[in-house]
Structures are given as C-alpha cells and as structure tokens.
Amino acid sequence: MRILKLLAVLLVAGLGTAALWYLPNRPVPLDPPPGGKLKSVSFAPFRDGQSPLTRVYPSTGQIDEDLAAIAPQVAGIRTYTSLEGLEVVPELAKKHGLQVTMGAWLSSKLDKNEAEVNSLIALANRYPDTITRVIVGNEVLLRGELTPEQITGYLRKVKAAIKQPVSYADVWEWWLKYPQMAKEVDYITIHLLPYWEDIPASVEKGAEHIAWSYREISQRFPGKPILIGETGWPTAGRARGAAAPGLVAKAQFINQVIRLAGKEGFDVNIIEAFDQNWKQKLEGTVGGHWGLYTVDRKPKFSLAGPVVENPKWIEHAALAVIAGSALVGVLAASGPALPLSGLAALAVLSDGFASLYLHAADLGVHWSYYWQDLTLTAVMLALTGALGLCILMAAHRVLAGRALPAESLRGLVGDIGYGRLDRVGAVVTLALTALLVAWSFLIVFDGRYRNFPTWYAAVPALGLPILGWLRAGRRPAGTDWRSAMAAGSLFRPAVTVARTPVRAPRAELWLGRLLLAGATLTLLAEGVLPVDAPLRGWLAGTSAMPLSAIDWAHPNVEALVWAGLQALLSLPFLASARLARLARAARPAGAARPGEVRP
Template identity: 40%
Template sequence: MIFAPRTNRSQLWLALLIASTTMLLLLAAMLWLQTRPVRMHDLHLAEGEKLRCVSYAPYHRPGQTPLLEDTRIEREQIAADLAALAKITDCVRLYSIDQGLEHVPELARPLGLKVLLGAWIGYEKTKNARELERAIALANANADVVRALIVGNEVLLRRERTEDEMRELIRHAKAHAKVPVTYADVWEFWTRHDSLANEVDFVTVHILPFWEDEPVDIELALQHVAETRRHVGEHFAGKKILIGETGWPSAGRQREESKPSRVNQARYIREFVHRAHAEGWDYNLIEAIDQPWKRRLEGTVGGFWGMLDADSLEPKFPLAGAVAEREGVAGPVGGAAVGGVLAFLLATTGRRTRCLRASAIAAAGTLGGMITVLHWEHAHLAYRDALEWSLLGGVAALGALLPLTLARWHGEPVPATGRAARILRHGEPLRAKAGALGLLRGLLLFAAAVAALLLWVDPRYRDFPTLLYLVPAVVLGVVGWWRADTTRSEITLALVILIGVVARWSSEPANPQAVAWLLTGLALALPVLLVRSHQHEQRE
C-alpha cells in the first residue's frame, strides 16, 4: 500500500520530538547499564601463582604491523613488554621469530619467563624452510627457556599446507630440536587430521567459543570449553593436551549470541583460569596485549583480545571485584548538551518559530550530539586507515549536519536528490534549506545502501554501522513520512537497504546488534518505499 504524504506541520514536529526523545531515552538507558558494575567470579590466585601462558606479539604501537616485511621491533620495546607481562604470567607464546622476536628467549630468561616458540608456516616453501631452521636453532640455543617448539599455527585451517606436508615439517623439527615439538590448530582440524598426533610430543588445540561456527553465549562459554577439552582428551587418549589459544574479545561486532565486551572478557578470563587451575589444564590465553593491526584481518574485534591495553600496558580489567563496561558518561552527555543548545539556537534565531518546532529540533540536536561522541569513541576502536577515517568520517559528518540543517527548515516539501542539487546550484534562497535537506537525504541513502549491501554479502569482519545512520534514521524517517519527494534512484537505494538489513538480521535474529541495524534500515527505507512522492509525475 502506498500512503499519501502528510502535510500537517504540527504533527511533523510532534513526531520528530517523540522519535528523538525516545531514542535519547534508549541511549541514556544503554549508557546507564554500561556504567553499572557487574558482579562476577573473583579470581584469587595462590601466593606467587600466575597465568600459565599468554600469546605475545609486540605490534601494539601505532603503525606497527607484521604485515609489512620491513617492520622491526626494537629490543628495548620487547624488553619493556616482557617486564610488564612477567607480573601476570609465567610464559609467553610466540607465533614467529622475525622482526625482532628472536630476542624474546634471551630477554625472557632473567625475568623467569618460559617461551612457547613458534615457527610461522605459510604458502612459501622456501620461506617456511628458512623460518623452521632458524626456529630450531633458536630453540636449541635457549633450551632452558623454550618450553616447546610450535611448528605452524592454524596452517590446515588456512589451507596453506596439506596434512602430509605438515607431517614432514614436524618430523624434521623432531629430528633436530632439543625441545618438545607440537603443532597448533583449532580443535576441529586436529580431530580431522588426528594422524598428526603421532608426530608431536603433545597436541595443541585452540578453543575459542566466540569464533565457533555456531557462536557461544558467554553464559555457556566455559561449559563449551570444558566439553571440548574433554572430547579432545578422549580423542587423543594418552597424549598431553595444551589449550594453545582461548580468550574473549573486549570490543567489536557481536556474532549471534557471542558479544564482545570488557565485562564479558573479564568474566571469561576469570572463570576459565579458575577452572583450568582447578582441573589441571595446561593453557595459553590469547592474548597479552591488544593488537590494533589485527583489525585489518579480522575487523574491530581482532584488535581487542588483549588483557593489557595497547597504549598503557595496564590491565583492562581487575581479577577481582565488579567490572563496568565504561567508567563514565561525561563525553556523551557533554556532546548531547552542545548539540541540543546549538540546534535550539539555530532554530530560534531565524524566522519566528513555535515552541513545538524549537523543542523537536533541540531534541534532534541533543540526539545528534550524543551520537557524535559515541561514534567518535567507536571510530577510535574501529577505523584502520586514512581512507576509512575519510569515508566513514564523512558519513558521520553528514549525519551530524542533519539536525543543524533541520534547524533552518520550516517544513517545506523536501525535493529528491537531483532536484535538490539543482535548487542549490541555481541559488533559490527561499527553498535552499529544503534543497540542502534533500541533498543530505540522497547522500545518506546512498551511503546506507552501500553499507547494507556490504554487511549482507560480507558480514564476518564488518561492524554493524548503526551509530552512523541512527540520526539519519530518526530525522529522515520522520521527514520522509511527511514532506519528502522520491525518485526511482532513491527507491532503488531504499530497496537495497531493506533487502540488506532484513537478510542480515534473518541469519542471526537473536543478535541485538543485528536487530538495531534492522530497525535503523527500516526507518530509512520504508518512508521512501511507501509514501507517494509529491513529484511522482516527474522523470529523471
């Protein structure tokens, strides 16, 4: 059914006031919940007891990444990192020995740290051979420090070498290394390639509830780990088992019922370590320090598995006591106040305006100010390079401009994108504010359509961009039902948004982030699709 656009301006401003205020209250409730301390199991280690082992990579400072071959981490930085880690763990796990990591065994020795030394195995056979020979030599030269040599990490999972090729590499290492030898992979791939167990001194399995094909809720995560550890132990009866990776991310995209958060990370680490020490499990936690570079491979969530902050090397959460998701709300509240005051002043310093209109615009500005700060916080976690800062930051700026543009608009019909551009180009002052609003609407519909399409077809490592489009959804959702024209192009964009958000939600209906994205997309798309345009007789 196609609805005729509404024309009562009082109803327009009332609807905007209600929509903006409702969203403000929902965000305020969310922030309040995030500041509430959550009680959980306190982890009390025995006197002198530490974490068994943690994964260590030194690429936590700005610009550092192992993806660039010429990266070199200074010895002094590694020494400082290990000194910080020696306070919480007895051991560090490495994944390669390049780019300065060859210094780790000698620097670990005076700190009393042991090392699980890793040789990186990938596509290039020549490079693999060189890496393995260097790793064997380094392990043999530091046999008092190196607990074991790990020949390859998730190589079978990545399909970079076959089972038979891994068998030969492991046999070569066993023949020449003076320390125990193992191979590390996710537990399913170990059970699929269980003949490799005959070649290693112990089996190193990764159990990551968050990354399972069927993601696990934090409430069931420890039970999942315990059941998987039991299954692996029974499958490889007689072999020692090392849980080579387990942990929980503190930020990023939710996967179905698996939610990354500081609270969930603290809960998982505390409960897992308590259970592991009680059960006598050997384990390695992933990971020691947040790794911003991993966002390039795994999205936002990849950069936030660390127990120590990347900048300060301070713990992200205590091992005892309640934990809150955020420390305070001064930023979002301040942003809301600035946005509301600015929008109100703009609304009341032009033509005479009614109290209802000024209140609605002030509420929209308050919402915009709060979301701008929240998005700024998210951008620092998620944006990886200048391109993302430019493109996504540009979309955020367009969204922030909406309430301010609205403050100079008095309810005139909003033209479709092409016509809005012509109005602005030809300088029609009486209609320019409606033209600016129409142009913003078209640009934001295009950006939202691209986002919905990408998240539909390639969702695994993409965040839900709800914060980017929340203000446009509220403002344009209201304006679209009352005073907006559309064209075929905008209808096409709205269809892409509708299909994209519904398809994404339908594959993970229990995910609150997917639900929020669905509602945001519907608010953007439905007015375009269901309200008959004032200018429907026009053709592009």
C-alpha cells in the first residue's frame, strides 16, 4: 500500500510538472512571410574557438559551408571586414548566387584601416557584379575611435576608386548628431535595434519603432537612399526594459520586419546569420545570440512557424520528473513513513526544485562561453544544488515529525549547530545569499551586460520561505511565526523562541537589509527601463527618442521578478533580526547582555 501511494503521488506530481513545462512552451503560430528569401543578412563566419580578438579566423572551407547553408534562405549578405580571411567571400558568394554588401572595418589603428580600405577597393573592382555596394566603417563614431573628418577621408578615397555606391554605417541617432556625414555617402546606412535603444521597445512595438526612426532619418535627409544595415532581436541574455530576448520574440520580430519592409519598401539587412559566442566578451550573453542559426549552424526556427520557446522542453520536463521522483524515493526510503499529505508536499517540492535547477543549468551552460562565466556558473549551480538538497532533507524531517521543540535564537555565523544538515545548510545559505547580494548591486550600478541571476535565486528565495512555512505548522503553541522562519535555525530540528540570543545575528540583519535595498534599487534602475541609458544618451546629445516612447504597459518583467525574489529571500534573515530585537526587549531589567560578564 505504501508503494502504491508513493507511485500515485509521483504520477500526479509528474503530470503537474509536465504541465508547468508545457505552458510557456506552447507552439506559437506565425503568418507565413510574403515573398521568398530574406534580402540580406549580416555574415560573420566565426565559430567557437575563432574570434577577431584572438586572430583565429575561419578557413575558406568553413566559409563556403556557411554560405551554402544560408543560400537557400537569403539573397545577399553583408560583411564587416575585407580582411581576416573574408577576402574569399565575394568569389564564394558568386558561386552560391549571393550578392554582397562588402564592408571595411575602421578603428583607431590607422595602418589597419589603410589595409582594409585597399582590400575593399581591390575586391569591389574585381567582383563588380557580386559586390553591389560597400560600407566603409561600422559604428566608428559611436565607439569614438575616429573623427568625422577621418572617416570622410576614407569614404572619399573609396568613392574615387570604385563604381559601386559607398556608405558609412552607424546607429540611426548618430546620423542626426553628425548630419555632415550624409553628403559624403551615396546612401545612408542606419542601425535600428529596438533592444539596444536608450528607450528599449517591446517586440510588439518593434516594427512601429523601426518605422518611426526610419521616417526621422528620411525627413532629415530627403531624397537620400536609406539602408537599414542592422535590425534584429536576441534569443538569449538579460531583458532591457520592455525588450525581452527569446526565440519566439525573435521569430515574431523578424516576421514583422519582413512585412514592414514589403509594405513600405524598406531596404533591410537582418543581423545576423550565425550566433557569435566570442561577442560575449564585449556585450555579455546577449551579444553572442543574434543569429538566425545557432553556433552549430542549426536553424533556430522557421519563419513560417510555429515556434516553440524551448524546443527541448519535453526532454527537460522528463528529466525534471525523473530527478524529482528519484529524490522523493530516496528520502522516503531513508526516513520514517510520511502521511499522504506529507508525501504529496515532498513530491511537489522535489519536482519543483528539479525543474528550477535543470532550467538554471541549461541556461547557465548555454549562456556561458568564457572561462570566468563558466566558473561562475559552476559555483552558482553547486551552491544552488546543495541548498536545494538541504531544503528537501529539512522539509522531509519536518513533514515526518510532529511538533518541533523550542530553542534559543541561533545565528548563521558562529553558532550553526552540530548536525551535518545544520552546518551545510547554514554555510550554503550564507554563501549563496552573499553572492546574490553582490550580483544585485553589480546589476544596479554596472548592469548593461550582466544577466539577472533569477534562476539561481529562485531556489533559495522560494525554498527557504516554504521551508519556514512548513516549520510554522509544527511550531510550539504561542510562538511567533518568525520563530519558524528564522534563517539561523531553518535547518535545525527545533524552532527558535524569543529568548536572550546566544549571539546577535548581525549577518542575517545585514543580508536582509541589503536584499531589500537591492530589490528597491532594482525597481528604480531597471523596473521600467534601464535609466542609465537614456541619461547617457541625453547628456551626449544622441537620444532622439521622446519620453512618450517609454512603454509603461510593458515593464521589465525579469527585473520585477528578480526584485520580488530578493524581497522573498530577505524574509528569513529579517525574521532572525526581528526575533533578536524581541529577545532584547523581553530581557529583564538589569540582566546581562549576551556575552557580558558582571561582577
């Protein structure tokens, strides 16, 4: 009978877990886009282990393979350099029937600039039918590496040497700041990336934002041809204001842009063909995930739909159910029998922990590329996994027992009990929370390229209060709910009461305060939009978006969730601090303070 109850509980919990995985991964239909191929995509054929930063470049064979892979879907490509092994692109593109917008990379390295420009001129003259236009320099003014006069010199040199139209590419607002550049080019190349705008736009308003910005440029420079040289949407990384990365979001955005371009006659280049993990060094996780294809050269979705946010959700759900069921089985076999309600609660907790942990592990591995990111991921997963197991073991002990005895207040530092579960639970709680606090303030003050640690925080922020709530149901009569929630005794087989404490829980007090401060600052700095971006733009004179562009209906949900998790996580720590104050208030007049010796 006990086995049958266990199997029934695991089955119901497993079905519930599968349903929770399915809900955010329901297929999203897309209207088939008009026309056939995409007109143009950005082409940077770097693979893992290759990067212009390390000067390890793709081979001719790899470039040929990449062009062959995208040729059925696109009519043309845009490159950003005429060196670094990409000199072979025009010849190979001709072989695959692709037109090329060839670029020359300009930077503060003047000798390299000359080599780039000379190579561009030579290629444009050698392949006049394949290279239909060229772009000299990409966001050089944005990076502040050259002056408008220096860029103008390179533009004039190229225009005098080739027959194809010549342009310079930069963020659309920088053309408004440096309007003199327009007379030096045959066509204006603007970058319109709603995700990176000072006031980010949601995917629902992405096409509207592009149309508005395009009109601003066309009205400022009437009669000048315009190329949208970059537009796209990331599939991984942190949210910025209303702009949240995702696979479905990218598919919807690209679908909208194709329709907008067809309706308005816009000339559009999509960024980009393949994910580029090396860019994470410059722009964080989000920088490496703008591709229509993964770094393994697999298409992410079909433009005709339907699209699923996590195509592997069935495998992940199955792993979560198997892992959660195994945890329940081990705990049930190693301790006293649980009532049906206790078994059900343990199964829900186990499946929930397994789901959160597997999702965090999947994102951590997928989003990390460089060794420092992989190391941080490993540390966070180790701490999160250890804490989750401690919470499950402590919950099993509570669910299997009766009323918990009372004991004096204990702290996480210096008085962590004598059992292994007490020690490990306290140390891991302290370490993980301290890391999350540090991460929170880094996001607030230097967060442009930092991910929110939402999935790492979910286990402690949800698990610790739930454990406290379970303990509250077993606390002695007449004790405060905080006695069951106090961080210092969450993993002990007893409930804290407001007596004179053994040690003032200063660590808990400061962690609780810092978590609340982090939550508040997160709401202010990231809740609606990243406030530092428009401030910098307005100070630099490059922010052309009006305040009315703020999408109040689409706040940064990821930031709000992260702030909420910090507030939840603060509860056990503030409960300890509150009990300490109650204990001091209840101390008889004239009694010695903890640790105080009186004659």
